[in-house]
Amino acid sequence: MNQQTSNTAQDLSPAGTFALVFGVAFAILYVICDMAALPLFTYHPGTGRIDPGFARARIDEGPAMYWYGWIASSTLGALLAGGLATLLPAKLRARIPSALAWLIPIVLLPVLVYSLKFYWRWE
């Protein structure tokens, strides 16, 4: 594979490397936060209450929402990962395949479908 058709981050600027690693890390961390129940905060839409971390729904206060908290958790982690990636030597950054950007969502799709197995029922 010559340099023109190479699919690595070898010619990515630090901003491009940050964007690539941020996107990939965000996707992976988001799925982890979802499956391991790791929101940065919990929002209770019925009352507008916000609790730090994971909090169960309170009696007579409606449901609890974790989606916003998952996004916050994965954003922080991805910012850190992207920032660290820009500090890597150019030689190491060159080995990060840009194909990860579209491969990771495809790989994560069955994991996400499995994480929603509660909903795939016939009744």
Added chain:
Amino acid sequence: MDFLLDYISVNTFWTILLMGHALLSVALLGAITHQAAAVFAPTRTGVNPGFVSHFRSVSGPRYATAVCVLWIIAFILGGWIYAKYRIYVRIPMEQEGFWKTQGAFELKEHLTTIGLGLLPFYWHLWKNARHAAFEQARKWLTVVLAVICWYAFLAGHVVNNVRGFGL
């Protein structure tokens, strides 16, 4: 936003938000489908310029910023409506037993969130569209985002059909 409720009802307010979310999604769907068609099946020279050729002969880089902006605004509006959905739409759907519809909608939220995180790299790839080394990444990331967008649009449409406007 409370001052708005002096002039319109709460239901009208949320319906306007939902309509705005839907219209932005349609615009996004059109933009990213054109771009995906252009990058996935580029126009061949010498081909009779029919509808399909015109559809896919757009300049991909010109769409990148619009796609990012539309995705972000549609996502923010969707995220805002989501809190209302959680109480006034999802709970009645649970009571009616629309489990698979809910699952499809949850998957939509997951996929659009992952798509959101990939937008910076997508934008970077299109802003450096002359860089041949990233042609494959640019092509397939655009196609993946287009597929996510189509799925999100259809799943949202189905949920809207189940519950309808007026929340």
